[in-house]
Amino acid sequence: MHMTIKANxxxxxxxxxxxxxxxxxxxxxDVDPDTFFREHMSPIRQTMMRGEKYPGCDDCxxxxxxxxxxxxxxxxxxxxxxxxxxxxxxxxxxxxSEFRQSAKNNGTTDLLPVDWQVDLGSLCNSGCVxxxxxxxxxxxxxxxxxxxxxKGRVNDDWTGDPLAIKKFTDVLAKTPRLxxxxxxxxxxxxxxxxxxxxxxxxxxxxxxxxxxxxxxNLTIWDEGINSLLKKFKEVQxxxxxxxxxxxxxxxxxxxxxxxxxxxxxxxVTLSKDNDWCLTVRNTPTVFSVSKMSxxxxxxxxxxxxxxxxxxxxxxxxxxxxxxxxxxxQVAVKSLKHFIEKHGGASEDKNYNSRDRSDTLNxxxxxxxxxxxxxxxxxxxxxxANDLVNYIKKLESSRQNNILEYLPEYENFLRSAGY
Amino acid sequence: xxTFYDLLDTKRTIRYCCEISALFETVPPKVRLEINGEVVxxxxxxxxxxxxxxxxxxxxxxxxxTLQDKQYNKDSVSAVKLRSxxxxxxxxxxxxxxxxxxxxxxxxxxxxxxDHIGWNGSWQFDAGMPFYxxxxxxxxxxxxxxxxxxxxxxx
Numbered sequence: 001m002h003m004t005i006k007a008n009x010x011x012x013x014x015x016x017x018x019x020x021x022x023x024x025x026x027x028x029x030d031v032d033p034d035t036f037f038r039e040h041m042s043p044i045r046q047t048m049m050r051g052e053k054y055p056g057c058d059d060c061x062x063x064x065x066x067x068x069x070x071x072x073x074x075x076x077x078x079x080x081x082x083x084x085x086x087x088x089x090x091x092x093x094x095x096x097s098e099f100r101q102s103a104k105n106n107g108t109t110d111l112l113p114v115d116w117q118v119d120l121g122s123l124c125n126s127g128c129v130x131x132x133x134x135x136x137x138x139x140x141x142x143x144x145x146x147x148x149x150x151k152g153r154v155n156d157d158w159t160g161d162p163l164a165i166k167k168f169t170d171v172l173a174k175t176p177r178l179x180x181x182x183x184x185x186x187x188x189x190x191x192x193x194x195x196x197x198x199x200x201x202x203x204x205x206x207x208x209x210x211x212x213x214x215x216x217n218l219t220i221w222d223e224g225i226n227s228l229l230k231k232f233k234e235v236q237x238x239x240x241x242x243x244x245x246x247x248x249x250x251x252x253x254x255x256x257x258x259x260x261x262x263x264x265x266x267x268v269t270l271s272k273d274n275d276w277c278l279t280v281r282n283t284p285t286v287f288s289v290s291k292m293s294x295x296x297x298x299x300x301x302x303x304x305x306x307x308x309x310x311x312x313x314x315x316x317x318x319x320x321x322x323x324x325x326x327x328x329q330v331a332v333k334s335l336k337h338f339i340e341k342h343g344g345a346s347e348d349k350n351y352n353s354r355d356r357s358d359t360l361n362x363x364x365x366x367x368x369x370x371x372x373x374x375x376x377x378x379x380x381x382x383x384a385n386d387l388v389n390y391i392k393k394l395e396s397s398r399q400n401n402i403l404e405y406l407p408e409y410e411n412f413l414r415s416a417g418y
Numbered sequence: 419x420x421t422f423y424d425l426l427d428t429k430r431t432i433r434y435c436c437e438i439s440a441l442f443e444t445v446p447p448k449v450r451l452e453i454n455g456e457v458v459x460x461x462x463x464x465x466x467x468x469x470x471x472x473x474x475x476x477x478x479x480x481x482x483x484t485l486q487d488k489q490y491n492k493d494s495v496s497a498v499k500l501r502s503x504x505x506x507x508x509x510x511x512x513x514x515x516x517x518x519x520x521x522x523x524x525x526x527x528x529x530x531x532x533d534h535i536g537w538n539g540s541w542q543f544d545a546g547m548p549f550y551x552x553x554x555x556x557x558x559x560x561x562x563x564x565x566x567x568x569x570x571x572x573x
Contacts, residue, residue, distance in 0.1 A: 001563065051421035077559045080551050085506060088432050089550040090425045092475050094564045100426055111565055179563050352560040 001095065002075055003037050004117040005168070007135060007186065009158030011036045013044050015117035015182075016071035017056035018313060028164050033171045034112055042107030049103055059310050066311065066376065068369035069351050077351045078115065084349070112171060114179040120193045121157025124186035126217050128252050129394060130285045130318045136186060146393050157186075159193025169200045178206060182213035182236070189220040198228045207232045215240055215281050218263040219255050230274060236354065237271050238281040238307070239264060243291040244298055247405040251287055253398055268302065277354055283309040284370065285318040286387065287406060290331040292370065293338040296363050300342065305362050307353050311373055317387035320373065321380040324412050328374045335367050335374075344368075384416035392418065431472035432549065437501040438483065439466040441536075445493035449535075450484040463498060473505065479549045481514065482542040485522075485535045497536035505549055513556040514543040 004015040009028040012019075019025075024040055031040065047054050053061070060070035073083040082089040090096070102109045124136040133140035133149050143149045158164045172178055188194050194214070201207050212229060215238035229235050241260060242248050248257045271278035280299055284292060299306050312319045320331070339345070345364035353362050391402055402418075403410055436453060440446055440463040451459040451469065454477055458469045473479070481503060488496055503510045516531045522539030535541045545552040554562055 001565075049422040051424075077554065078561050078563045080554050080562050082550050082553060085550070087425060088430055088475060088506060090422075091430065092548040092550050094562060096426070098565055099422065103423060103426060114563060114565075177563075177565065179561065348557065350557070350559075352558060354560060355558050357558055 001079065001111070001113060002115040002117075003033070003041070003113040005033070005119060005158065007119040007122045007158070008156045009161075009164055011040075012056075013041050014056070014071065016059050016310065018058060021055040021058070028158055028167055029161060032167055034174075037113050038109055038111075042102075042109075045102055045107035045109070049099075049107065059313055063310050063369070066369050066373040067349075067365070068311070068373070069349070069353055069365065070310075073351050074353065075115070083351055112175040114175060114177055116181040118168075118181055118183050118197075120159045120183055120185055120188060120191040122155075122186045123157060123190050124217075125190060125219055126187065126252055126255060127394075127398075128217075128283075129250065129287070129391065130283055130312065130315065132314065142394070142397055146397055148393060157191070157193075159191055159196075165193060165196060165200075169197060169204070172201065172206060172210075173204050178210045180211045180213065182215070182238075184215045184238075185217075187217050187220065188214045189216050189222050189225060195222075195225055195228065198225065198232075202228060202231050209233055211236065213238060216267075217252065217255065218260045218267065221263065221266060226270065229276075235271075235274065235276040237267055237276055237278045239267055239278065240281050240283070241295070242282050242285075242288040244294055245291055245405075247287060247291055250400060250402060250405045251285070253400070268304070277305075277356060279305045279307050279354060281307050281309070283312065284320060285312060286320055286322050287318075287402065287409075289320045289323070289370065289374070290327060290334065290406075290408075292331070293334040293367070296335075296338050296367055299363055300360055303356070303359050305354055305356065305359050306366055308366055308370075311377070315386075315390070316380070317383040317390060319380055319383070320370075321377040322383045322387060323374075324381055324384075327409065327412060330408075332371050332374050335371050339364055339367050339371070384412070388413055388416040388418045430475065432475050432506040434469075434471055434473050434506075435502070435504045436469045436481070437466060437503075438463065438469075439499045439501050440464055440497075441499060441534075442496040443493050445489065445496050447488065447496045447498045448486045449498045450482075450486060452480070452482040452484075454478075454480050466501065473549065475506075475549050478547055479505065479510075479545040479552060480543065482540060483535050484540045485538050488536075488538045495536075497534055499535070500533040500541075508553055510552075510556075513552075514545075517545075518543045 004012045005028055010025045011028055011033060012022055012025050024044060026036055026040060044054055060072040063070040076083050079093045079095050081093045098109060098111055122135050122137050124138050127136055127139040127142055131139050133143050183194055185191055211234040212232045213236035217240045242251045246257055268278060342360055342364055345368050346361050349365060350358050350361050355362060395401060446462045446464045449463045454473055483498060485498055500511060515533050518541055520541045522537030524537045
């Protein structure tokens with residue numbers, strides 16, 4: 001049902017799959033997406049059918065371990081599998097006949113994906129400290145200049161290739177019940193492929209049946225794209241922001257929170273006016289987790305759901321588990337204050353993180369998972385030196401200083417060589 | 419169960435627990451209770467009663483309570499009340515009450531949502547879908563994507 005295309009055109013079986021453990025990936029320039037989905041993914045289906053854990057699925061397993069709603073669970077509910085009652089509900093899932101058919105045919109299927117995550121490319125005007133050179137052209141150029149990576153100006157965005165775009169939209173056009181496509185960048189709104197694909201979907205008449213999602217870093221407003229989006233059945237807007245305080249400037253460099261906030265308000269208004277679903281998509285890290293409760297409060301006040309990213313896989317040194325106990329405790333206290341103030345999450349976990357009728361519960365569930373992770377995840381403070389080495393290099397290029405934003409981190413960072 | 423192959427090949431059932439209570443002064447209500455088409459009680463009900471059993475999760479979930487032979491002049495209070503209907507540890511009562519249909523012999527309009535069956539007639543709920551789909555719906559779990567097409571591919 002689901003598949004993804006990464007910025008360089010590599011196709012993967014799942015948007016949450018770990019890159020270094022996924023050995024089935026091939027590039028859209030070499031293989032058609034339908035062939036990848038129907039045939040190349042069959043060994044993965046067979047592995048799962050045998051009840052074996054697929055190596056690239058570790059991120060979701062970790063999320064579930066700490067009570068965070070995982071991508072795996074989000075996909076399960078889309079076919080009617082109850083994550084709390086897996087074995088009982090499996091036989092009534094909407095795709096059970098297709099499971100049987102696939103099981104009889106060595107994991108192949110005649111279906112096409114109806115739920116896509118599409119990374120358009122790496123063109124980006126931001127160099128977020130937790131991002132990678134694969135996802136941000138700006139960060140890539142900077143890291144190259146600093147001598148931290150080999151290649152500085154490689155542009156292998158698949159959407160720069162008209163034939164690859166045609167392959168993609170051709171598959172969408174022949175998909176009987178296309179449901180959802182979520183686009184990210186780089187920065188989605190900077191990538192010319194976004195507009196081209198949206199226009200193509202409108203021209204082919206798919207817009208009336210398909211929901212479009214996209215994530216933006218709140219630095220760009222494009223009336224042309226907004227007009228195109230209004231032609232779709234449903235739109236889900238993801239806005240990336242880490243904090244409403246100035247630490248966001250450090251994390252999502254070089255954006256300025258003074259400009260990001262008004263842009264956020266514009267998107268909130270646009271979404272309300274068009275009945276679009278707006279969610280905050282943050283990436284909690286060592287530098288933002290202690291500021292997260294104010295973001296939850298903002299979302300609770302404005303009835304905005306949060307879909308925070310997974311517990312960071314890479315870079316490892318940005319994980320919140322790198323923090324010393326003293327800072328973790330501050331973060332936990334602040335998150336618990338938010339949770340207790342609102343009465344705690346419901347016992348019935350809401351796996352639909354975009355449920356707008358249950359925003360507070362979604363926020364509380366997410367906050368509770370971060371508390372659990374901060375309290376129980378294995379200590380990774382040994383990575384603090386790597387963290388300091390990395391930010392020192394970035395700061396030498398950016399002329400900024402983390403302690404201007406987080407003075408309370410001084411002891412922690414100094415002890416790691418800052 | 420260890421594998422999907424096992425799950426595909428093994429029929430499972432889910433537990434239900436339904437509680438109804440009798441309300442009366444002199445004449446206990448005569449009640450027929452059917453769960454997914456199976457009659458689990460048929461006769462006078464004198465007290466609270468709990469019925470437990472198993473359901474096939476692939477069938478559409480249905481509950482029907484019938485009040486019979488009430489003589490209004492002998493005991494106007496006589497009635498049956500649905501207290502609880504739990505399927506697979508999930509309390510459904512509040513979710514099914516306002517989706518129920520009550521057909522009775524009263525000449526008055528009594529169309530309000532109720533779990534109180536005090537007129538001769540039949541109160542019933544039919545989810546029209548398997549239990550887990552209904553649970554998905556009432557828990558607002560979002561899209562339920564079916565592979566069955568309602569759009570022709572664009573050639």
